[in-house]
Each structure stands twice: as structure tokens, then as C-alpha cells.
Amino acid sequence: QKRSVSCRTAPNIALIKYWGKRNDELIIPENSSYSITLSEDDLCTHTTISMSPEYKCDTFYYENVKQKEIPKRMQHLLDEIRRRTSKRKLDNDHFSYLNWSVEIHSHNTFPSSSGLASSASAYSSIAIGLSTLFEDTEDGTITPTCSYLARIGSGSAIRSLYGGFVQWYHKDPALSECMYPAEQWPELRIVILVFNSKTKPISSTDAMKRTTQTSSLYKERLKTIDEKIEQLNLAIKKRDFENFSNIVMRDSNQFHAVCMDTYPPVMYLNDQSKHFIQLVHEYNNASKITKVAYTFDAGPNPFCFILQQHLDEFLDLIKYFYPAQTQHRFHDQIKTMKLNR
Numbered sequence: 480q481k482r483s484v485s486c487r488t489a490p491n492i493a494l495i496k497y498w499g500k501r502n503d504e505l506i507i508p509e510n511s512s513y514s515i516t517l518s519e520d521d522l523c524t525h526t527t528i529s530m531s532p533e534y535k536c537d538t539f540y541y542e543n544v545k546q547k548e549i550p551k552r553m554q555h556l557l558d559e560i561r562r563r564t565s566k567r568k569l570d571n572d573h574f575s576y577l578n579w580s581v582e583i584h585s586h587n588t589f590p591s592s593s594g595l596a597s598s599a600s601a602y603s604s605i606a607i608g609l610s611t612l613f614e615d616t617e618d619g620t621i622t623p624t625c626s627y628l629a630r631i632g633s634g635s636a637i638r639s640l641y642g643g644f645v646q647w648y649h650k651d652p653a654l655s656e657c658m659y660p661a662e663q664w665p666e667l668r669i670v671i672l673v674f675n676s677k678t679k680p681i682s683s684t685d686a687m688k689r690t691t692q693t694s695s696l697y698k699e700r701l702k703t704i705d706e707k708i709e710q711l712n713l714a715i716k717k718r719d720f721e722n723f724s725n726i727v728m729r730d731s732n733q734f735h736a737v738c739m740d741t742y743p744p745v746m747y748l749n750d751q752s753k754h755f756i757q758l759v760h761e762y763n764n765a766s767k768i769t770k771v772a773y774t775f776d777a778g779p780n781p782f783c784f785i786l787q788q789h790l791d792e793f794l795d796l797i798k799y800f801y802p803a804q805t806q807h808r809f810h811d812q813i814k815t816m817k818l819n820r
């Protein structure tokens with residue numbers, strides 16, 4: 480007797496950053512956020528979840544290695560799905576599942592040194608897997624329980640449940656939705672540069688808590704978000720790269736300014752990140768049009784947006800300025816990707 484399900488989801492890159500929670504436990508965000516989900520063909524987390532009366536306890540395997548403990552947040556997801564399932568009116572058959580232990584196997588197709596946060600893809604696929612198993616839904620259906628599980632795993636994971644351009648609403652934190660599929664902008668490309676692959680000095684969870692407690696700039700930032708998202712939606716609708724870039728770069732810069740205004744300050748950017756920011760602005764200025772936009776999440780590695788017709792020229796520029804990033808294992812270090820469906 481065994482039931483199992485496999486699924487996969489991709490990481491997302493925030494264009495308008497989620498930062499700060501109104502409720503830490505339920506992960507209710509202070510602001511709406513907006514992101515792009517990467518293509519699952521290039522980078523994703525594969526998750527297989529199985530349940531059986533023969534398993535002695537819940538176990539988690541990461542990259543085929545059995546972990547000593549289930550991470551706290553993952554345990555929370557398991558507790559929640561069992562609690563919710565037991566509350567539903569179930570036939571006897573279902574009830575027996577509740578006493579079965581589960582095995583979760585998680586595998587990333589991208590290296591942890593890629594500069595991409597894996598928690599969004601990890602928790603979104605675990606959420607899909609658990610809700611499919613316990614709720615008996617069609618593979619891949621996004622139910623309210625699935626959204627809830629992804630969110631309490633990691634806030635940004637709720638956005639990886641969908642492909643393309645995705646919004647997560649602070650007024651309705653249970654809701655994230657695809658605003659435009661990736662086909663809306665087929666020429667848009669993403670390049671990731673890895674300046675530092677070590678883990679961040681402070682987790683986003685801890686840092687955002689510190690920000691909400693200490694930064695006054697943060698409160699000002701919150702007032703600007705809804706208008707920015709509206710403008711961003713319009714820019715994507717019109718495929719207006721100039722405005723898209725403007726909004727995305729400014730939001731990244733504002734987010735890192737808020738991190739600096741946090742006390743003690745949170746610094747995710749390093750000297751190379753700052754050099755890169757200057758370089759992009761000089762390059763765009765010299766080109767007389769905006770060719771490249773950057774954004775940085777909670778780390779020093781830039782995610783760059785560029786239209787296909789300028790990609791080769793931009794890659795040459797990177798090779799010239801950052802030979803260390805391009806000399807060895809070029810494809811491991813810089814990824815050029817299409818967006819998800």
C-alpha cells in the first residue's frame with residue numbers, strides 16, 4: 480500500500496519585492512508583490528511525496544540524502560494538511576491516510592550556487608504535492624489549501640504556483656494569480672550573474688522582521704507599492720521595456736535602501752553589485768535607450784532583464800567586465816532563460 484505524487488515548480492524573481500509581514504505565523508505580507516516565474520525546463524525543484532502505512536515516521540530527503548530532521552516549516556505544512564484533512568468530512572478510506580507517514584524527496588536542477596533562492600520552488604512544489612495527495616485533486620490543481628501551504632512554507636513560494644507574471648495581494652494574502660502568461664513578452668530574457676554563491680548573512684525572514692521594527696523609510700515604501708504595481712502591469716501589457724526597467728530597478732534600489740535604513744543595517748549588496756548597478760546605468764546612457772535592467776533579491780547577485788535583440792552585446796559586455804564570472808563553466812554561472820508558460 481503506497482500512494483505517491485511527483486511535481487515540479489520553478490523559482491521566481493521579484494520585480495516588486497515582498498518585504499515585511501503583518502503576521503509572522505500566517506505569513507501575511509505588508510505589501511503586494513509581483514514576480515516572474517522562471518522556465519521549469521531550465522531550473523526547477525522536483526518533489527516526490529509518498530505515503531504508506533509501512534513508513535515508520537515522516538522523513539525528508541534532500542538531494543537523495545536523508546535529513547536528520549524535518550525542517551520546522553515543512554513540519555508545519557505536514558501538521559496543517561493533516562489538520563485540514565481531518566476536519567473535512569471523509570470516508571473511512573481517507574481517514575486511514577491520516578495515520579500514514581510521508582516521505583518527501585526534494586531535488587533541485589539548479590546548483591545552490593546559482594544565486595537563486597530555492598525556498599520558493601521547494602515549498603511551492605511540496606504544497607502542490609501534499610494537497611494533491613491529501614485532497615485527492617487532479618495533478619497540479621491549485622486549491623486554497625495548496626496556496627495556504629505554499630505561503631506558510633515561504634511567502635514568496637505562493638508566487639511560484641503560477642507561471643509567467645504573477646501578483647500576490649496583501650489585501651487578500653491567500654491569493655496569487657498569473658497576470659500575464661510568459662508569451663505576453665517572448666523577447667524578454669533573464670541573465671543571472673553570480674558574484675557570491677555563499678548563503679546570505681541574515682535570512683530574509685529575520686531581516687524583514689528587523690526592518691518592520693526599525694525602519695521609518697520602510698513605511699514610506701509601503702505607500703508606493705500599489706501604484707508601482709499598476710504601472711508595472713501596464714508596462715508589461717504594452718511591452719514597454721523602458722518603463723518596465725525603470726520601475727523594476729527603482730524598486731530594487733528602494734528595497735536595498737530600506738535594508739540599509741534597518742537598524743542594525745542589513746546589507747545584501749556587495750562592491751561588485753554596486754559596480755554593476757553603475758555599469759548598467761552607464762551602458763544604458765551610452766546606448767541612449769534602456770537595454771538592460773537589474774534587480775537584486777536578498778543577495779549580491781543581479782538578475783538582469785534584456786530583450787533578445789540586445790542579448791549578445793550585453794553578454795560581451797559582461798565577459799569584458801566580469802571575466803571571472805564567464806571564464807569557467809560559463810553556463811553554470813550565467814543563465815539565459817525563457818519564462819515559464
Ligand code: DP6
Binds near residue numbers: 776
Ligand atoms: C527579497 O519569501 O524568503 O526575495 O516568507 O520569510 O520565507 P519568508 O520570506 P521569503 O522572502 C523573499 C524576499 C525577497 C523578495 C521577494 O521575493 O518578493
